[in-house]
Amino acid sequence: MKDVTITETRLSELPRSAWRVAILAGMASYLDAGAIITSGGALVLYKEYFGLTLTQIGQLSAVLTGLFAIGALVGGRLGDRYGRRKVFTVTMIGLAAGTAMLTFAPSVAMLYAGTAVVGFCIGADLPVSMAMIAEEAPPGYKGRLIAFSHVLWMAAICAAFVMQVLVGEMGVTGGRIMWAHILLVTLLVLALRSTLPESQEWTRANARRNSAHEGDGAPATEGLKQLFSRRYIGPFIALSLFYGVFNLAANTGGQFGTLLYTELAQTSVSVAGMINTVQFGISFCCAVLFMRTVDLPSRMTWFLLGGLLVIAGQIVPVVFGVNVVSLAAWQILQGVGGAFAGESMWKVWSQELFPTLLRSTAQGAATFFTRMLAAVCALGTPYLIQSGPSTLFITLTLAVTFTTALGWLYIRRLPAVD
Numbered sequence: 001m002k003d004v005t006i007t008e009t010r011l012s013e014l015p016r017s018a019w020r021v022a023i024l025a026g027m028a029s030y031l032d033a034g035a036i037i038t039s040g041g042a043l044v045l046y047k048e049y050f051g052l053t054l055t056q057i058g059q060l061s062a063v064l065t066g067l068f069a070i071g072a073l074v075g076g077r078l079g080d081r082y083g084r085r086k087v088f089t090v091t092m093i094g095l096a097a098g099t100a101m102l103t104f105a106p107s108v109a110m111l112y113a114g115t116a117v118v119g120f121c122i123g124a125d126l127p128v129s130m131a132m133i134a135e136e137a138p139p140g141y142k143g144r145l146i147a148f149s150h151v152l153w154m155a156a157i158c159a160a161f162v163m164q165v166l167v168g169e170m171g172v173t174g175g176r177i178m179w180a181h182i183l184l185v186t187l188l189v190l191a192l193r194s195t196l197p198e199s200q201e202w203t204r205a206n207a208r209r210n211s212a213h214e215g216d217g218a219p220a221t222e223g224l225k226q227l228f229s230r231r232y233i234g235p236f237i238a239l240s241l242f243y244g245v246f247n248l249a250a251n252t253g254g255q256f257g258t259l260l261y262t263e264l265a266q267t268s269v270s271v272a273g274m275i276n277t278v279q280f281g282i283s284f285c286c287a288v289l290f291m292r293t294v295d296l297p298s299r300m301t302w303f304l305l306g307g308l309l310v311i312a313g314q315i316v317p318v319v320f321g322v323n324v325v326s327l328a329a330w331q332i333l334q335g336v337g338g339a340f341a342g343e344s345m346w347k348v349w350s351q352e353l354f355p356t357l358l359r360s361t362a363q364g365a366a367t368f369f370t371r372m373l374a375a376v377c378a379l380g381t382p383y384l385i386q387s388g389p390s391t392l393f394i395t396l397t398l399a400v401t402f403t404t405a406l407g408w409l410y411i412r413r414l415p416a417v418d
Helices: 015-052 055-081 084-103 110-137 144-167 171-191 202-212 219-227 230-263 270-295 301-322 324-341 343-352 355-387 388-411
Strands: none
Touching: 015 084, 015 110, 015 144, 015 171, 015 230, 015 270, 055 084, 055 110, 055 230, 055 355, 084 110, 084 171, 110 144, 110 202, 110 343, 110 355, 144 171, 144 324, 144 343, 202 270, 202 355, 219 230, 219 355, 230 270, 230 324, 230 343, 230 355, 230 388, 270 301, 270 324, 270 343, 301 324, 301 343, 301 388, 324 343, 324 388, 343 355, 355 388
């Protein structure tokens, strides 16, 4: 895919309406990352009170990820069929209910139910919200505003780790406070999103579709057929593999980072949260830098450098063993490199390579594959942590090497849609 060349402009020149859409729709990324990190930390804090075993922790992580996958598939398709605004309003209502269940859960059964609801709703929200940002962004700013959602994603991780530092010694009460943070943010986003209008680009494209197929029933299946056509099947498979395989490394750090610190490095939740807060402060700065470079010709140079840093990060625990220092190096290198060669780049590519009425369908389907793969892997990760952490990190090294090669050798050569 050819790099986009634009004249360097300032983000301060963007109209307030574009920022408003980018922030409110981009909060899907904040809630996505916030829920993943909060789940990982809160489950450790809930462990003693609810008598959770490592098997149950793995199951709950798999439920969160698996329902996210299903939600993305369903929400992405509904977003292309019925509009962005309707879908992300309903998902916020459901997310509020699910986080309330996890905040006030009286039993393990409620933890499973709340986790399922949260996973489905954040999954359904994400592809629709990313499409909304791309469609409402002014020309020359699409990549930057999509990348801004990754800045929000990083901000959520920082916020979740700060919460761990503050409440990490409070047991089950600390876990409830962590989920209350996600609940309050969800309610605020729900209230503010109710003021957003529908995507103008989707409205125009939907009108053309209805006019072209009036009375023949074709729109219901047209999107799915188009996704598997010769024009789009290659980009779809490539982006699904890129996101799915790279996410194995990112998901391990997000869902099991705290467990690695406490079970293998023999440190506390608060110390883990403190290290992660510092690490994500660095990564946050890199996400801002990505936002400023993604629409420039140098984007793939940054991608390659980021990919090499992520690969190096996975190797550190293999060479030096699993300890506090090697885990910190692993997460720092992964966070810095991933800002340029991970999910943020996938989000941009997902908007550039598919047309309006296929955009959230394709992204939702790719997310389904990614999160289902992560859910399956989450079931076995706790056992790898206990029995063979070196095997875990060797696997992750191979995974990020593959995604870096895929992005550099194939995806960057794909033509963007007009």
